[in-house]
Amino acid sequence: MHTNSLYQEVILDHNRKPRNYGKLDHASHHATGHNPLCGDRLDITLQLEDDQINSIAFQGESCAICKASASMMTAAVKGKSRANAETLIHEFRELATGKLDTNQPHHLGRLTVFSGIRDLPTRVKCAILPWHTLHAALNSLDSASTEADDSAPAMPNHS
Amino acid sequence: MTPVNASLKSDVSSSPDWEKIRADFPILQLKIEGKPLAYLDNAASSQMPQQVIDRLVRYQTTQHANINRAVHYLSEVATLEYHNARCKLQQFINAREDREVIFTSGTTDSINLVMHGYGRKFIKAGDEIILTTLEHHSNIVPWQMLANEKGATIRVVPINDKGELDIDEYEKLFNERTKFVGLIHVSNALGTINPIKGMIDFAHRHGVPVLIDGAQAAPHITIDVQALDCDFYTFSAHKLCGPTGIGILYGKAALLEAMQPFKGGGDMITSVTFEKTIYNTIPHKFEAGTPPIAAAIGFGAAVDYLTAIGIEQIAAYELGLLEYATACLNDIPGVRIIGTAAEKTAVISFAIDGIHPHDIGTILNQDGVAVRTGHHCAQPVMQRFNVPATSRASFAFYNKKTEVDALVAGIKTVQKIFL
Known part of the structure; x- marks a missing residue:
């Protein structure tokens, strides 16, 4: 794939001006995500009320892919129920690892801008880290790591 | 004894044919994303000549x-x-x-x-x-x-x-x-x-x-x-x-x-x-x-x-690449070389203002340029320079100046995308 189709304007824009950036003072849930391959880290804080994500914020040191993914994720899950957020987490993981059939109904909307990441196995973890971390926060785990899952795809066949 | 020494000396002073040496490495003929491979990740692992x-x-x-x-x-x-x-x-x-x-x-x-x-x-x-x-x-x-x-x-x-x-x-x-x-x-x-x-x-x-x-x-x-x-x-x-x-x-x-x-x-x-x-x-x-x-x-x-080939010949050639690449990178606004020791091998770690090394590496790859991005298994060094990671170009004797030029062009593309 052409890299420029990954670094699209929407991703560059969220990298430049991340939404929901910072830390909630009175979070009910939080988690820290690590990508040990690059040393990136991400903190997510959120306020869950009646099983609904009322507010959410993220902050951390990361690449453009990770930051844009986190920014768009927070925008997507704000106001959603925990169950709906978990559905998005699942669908985004499937999308990033090339397992999601985007012709079938899904809930990702503009997040499909990340579909090109499936061709860059070394960068899949950058895109998924915020979603792992959100999953950890929702399940009251303190931390998430990109190395603690089975979402890494097989290497593409470069011929 | 004298003639032997003389012939050895003339061997040392004559420069190897670096183009011919480069041709010993079949992998360097690869194209990546349609562009000639510029393999600048030799500090991670070097390539293998046909002889080996x-x-x-x-x-x-x-x-x-x-x-x-x-x-x-x-x-x-x-x-x-x-x-x-x-x-x-x-x-x-x-x-x-x-x-x-x-x-x-x-x-x-x-x-x-x-x-x-x-x-x-x-x-x-x-x-x-x-x-x-x-x-x-x-x-x-x-x-x-x-x-x-x-x-x-x-x-x-x-x-x-x-x-x-x-x-x-x-x-x-x-x-x-x-x-x-x-x-x-x-x-x-x-x-x-x-x-x-x-x-x-x-x-x-x-x-x-x-x-x-x-x-x-x-x-x-x-x-x-x-x-x-x-x-x-x-x-x-x-x-x-x-x-x-x-x-x-x-x-x-x-x-x-x-x-x-x-x-x-x-x-x-x-x-x-x-x-x-x-x-x-x-x-x-x-x-x-x-x-x-x-x-x-x-x-x-x-x-x-x-x-x-001779390790000293190799070192001298690589030093030429290092000096050329250092001058080129120093000329690009927003690029900072990390590690400027007086005595160096042909390794350049660098940071670009506001751009994460992983994004740099992915976009450089689009131009066929292979560099290492990350903490290089040397996190205390990264901490000393207050960066989570760097991009690193590392040269071998089979690299050439046009590959440095490809790196420079790639860095300018990165900067343009993130402008």
């Missing part, structure tokens, strides 16, 4: 058997070739004896061998081990494991803003508790060449043995372990145009003999009963099990290949 590939094929097609065992023809050939490879490495580093050269799986394995074989036997509670800020994780983590087990302490030599070791601070760290020094010859993250000879001499004046991690030095600097007088020296084949999975540990014979074995198994014994095992002599004491025979023979072919 052919040697591996010849071994597998006509010489393979297990070694040090059977009396049949193939076993004798394989045993002899494996031994010859050891002797080539002995000559490559000017070791006094071939038994001082131990084949390991690589630099990490070698350091772990010294930690288990020497450290666990001789380092005790309260002892101190000196390491430097520039160490690769492979020369930090084993010593931390030992320090935790024994109750020993690790002391760290700081670096200055150029990425050079503070030798005054190094010397101040010594006291009667100092029992070991682990020292990287050339920094993998920054390219800094450390003044190891003086540091080894200083340690020896305090009766302290020194291990040199030469993984980044051996491809670029002539190694003479007798002149250095280091106690241990180690490097890996795959950074020297050889195969992965093989490296050497050089150790002074008396030290190796005093050490305990690291791994137990076949080949490392003289006799075994359930009551008692008598260990084999060095180097076999440290080579349990069937070694990577093909890789060792390929390693021998690789040092033959490099020696034929």
Whole structure:
């Protein structure tokens, strides 16, 4: 794939001006995500009320892919129920690892801008880290790591 | 004698045909994303010339058997070739004896061998081990494991803003508790060449043995372990145009003999009963099990290949690339070179304002330019310069100036995308 189709304007824009950036003072849930391959880290804080994500914020040191993914994720899950957020987490993981059939109904909307990441196995973890971390926060785990899952795809066949 | 010396001199002064040498490396003909590959990740792993590939094929097609065992023809050939490879490495580093050269799986394995074989036997509670800020994780983590087990302490030599070791601070760290020094010859993250000879001499004046991690030095600097007088020296084949999975540990014979074995198994014994095992002599004491025979023979072919070109010729050519690339990168606004030591190998770590190294690496790849991005297994160096990671271009003798130009063009593309 052409890299420029990954670094699209929407991703560059969220990298430049991340939404929901910072830390909630009175979070009910939080988690820290690590990508040990690059040393990136991400903190997510959120306020869950009646099983609904009322507010959410993220902050951390990361690449453009990770930051844009986190920014768009927070925008997507704000106001959603925990169950709906978990559905998005699942669908985004499937999308990033090339397992999601985007012709079938899904809930990702503009997040499909990340579909090109499936061709860059070394960068899949950058895109998924915020979603792992959100999953950890929702399940009251303190931390998430990109190395603690089975979402890494097989290497593409470069011929 | 005079004519021989004269002809040798003329060989040294005549420059090798670098284009012809580059043609020895089939992988460099690859196209990535439709662009010619510019492989600038040689500090991570170098590429293999046809001569070494052919040697591996010849071994597998006509010489393979297990070694040090059977009396049949193939076993004798394989045993002899494996031994010859050891002797080539002995000559490559000017070791006094071939038994001082131990084949390991690589630099990490070698350091772990010294930690288990020497450290666990001789380092005790309260002892101190000196390491430097520039160490690769492979020369930090084993010593931390030992320090935790024994109750020993690790002391760290700081670096200055150029990425050079503070030798005054190094010397101040010594006291009667100092029992070991682990020292990287050339920094993998920054390219800094450390003044190891003086540091080894200083340690020896305090009766302290020194291990040199030469993984980044051996491809670029002539190694003479007798002149250095280091106690241990180690490097890996795959950074020297050889195969992965093989490296050497050089150790002074008396030290190796005093050490305990690291791994137990076949080949490392003289006799075994359930009551008692008598260990084999060095180097076999440290080579349990069937070694990577093909890789060792390929390693021998690789040092033959490099020696034929000449390590000093290689270093001079690479220095030219380094100076050219340094000037080019210094000319790009927003690019900052991290690691500006006076003595460097052809490694440039750099940061671009506001752009994460992983994004840089992905976009450079689009132009066929392969660089390393990340913390380079040297997180203390990254912490010293307050960056989570850098991008690193590292050059070999088969690289050329047009590949530096491709890097520069790629960096400008990165900056344009993130404008």
